[in-house]
Amino acid sequence: MSSASATLAVWASAWLAGVAAPDDVLDALAPWSEAHDVLADDDGTAALTELPGPGSAPTSTAMLLAAVRRAAPRGHARVVLPAAGDVRGLPGPGRFSREATTAGEGVLFPEAGFGVVPSPIADGVVRWTVHAVPEPGPVPEYVPLNDAERELRAQVRNAAAALTDLNVARHRPGVREEIAASLRSRPRALWPDGMPPQALRVLQQADEVDAILAAAAGDEPGGALSASAAVARSDALRPIATAVRVARRAAVAEAVRVLVSVRSEHRN
Known part of the structure; x- marks a missing residue:
């Protein structure tokens, strides 16, 4: 199905481009779960993102957006939809790639240096785990x-x-x-x-x-x-x-391109 990761990639990109409000991003995630929380995968990622790490109480998706803004105020998001034997779009070996392949989805913030993977942790609760991705890998293939x-x-x-x-x-x-x-x-x-x-x-x-x-x-x-x-x-x-x-990857990439270009046209 169209995924929570596709929703976050499109809306976060629209927000970073200035054509959506933070509350719009949070509201768009609501159909996927009653509640969403955020936790860094390890202490190093927690320090990088200023988000809570293992052993800490999770935070909200609003704080995830704030972390993205701090790291890459003019960045964008990219959805990944990997499967066994089809890892196109992944940055290479690492925790993010492994977890995204297991989940079948994830979101990369290439300019910010991290990615997030959603997973249900309880009835009505999705956790977005944040992973450091210092090298986002090659530019993904362009599919018209x-x-x-x-x-x-x-x-x-x-x-x-x-x-x-x-x-x-x-x-x-x-x-x-x-x-x-x-x-x-x-x-x-x-x-x-x-x-x-x-x-x-x-x-x-x-x-x-x-x-x-x-x-x-x-x-x-x-x-x-x-x-x-x-x-x-x-x-x-x-x-x-x-x-x-x-x-799905092509549709999300085109949506991000169009929404980001709207902001660029306004600046010009």
Whole structure:
């Protein structure tokens, strides 16, 4: 689904660019959890960011924004959506990269020298753990949004074919209702004014394909796949999942570019 990390990356960038207020960023995170807190991963990161570290009481996301502002007042954020075998956008080996891969998401603040990874720690509570990232790594690959959207549309067709080939619909006749229910149950992401329409469309399409993937990856009630069938299913769905991640990264990157450029035009 569109993630808390994508929300934070877009809104924090908009805030740093001066086109959103701090409260807007905090409000945008609310659909993802009733409460959010922040803690530095280690004492060194705590000293770097002036945020509480291990053994201390966590602080608020407002204090995280203040730390970003202190470190890089004209910076921006970058979403990462890594998976096993697909670590594009990560800065290289380190705690941030490992934790982001485990979580499947994270936010880098390249100019600030740190990144954050969200994880649920209790019912209704998400913790953003802050990791020092002294070297943000190479500039991430640029994927034109038109190309990402075209590939995602192709994968929509592939996803539908995968449902048929894997006999999901035959074994689970209510699978399409299941997909619709999955989409309805997801948090409704909030986005800034000025968000490019194409980026919004791609994020919505990615959510739809992701719901199809979840249905295709699940076993029918009482069913069990053979090892060979499970491998075949995994192989069929992997490129679709990759296209979803690429599309989301491209959409967020385009949104950040557009929102930051609004501020630049105002300054000029």
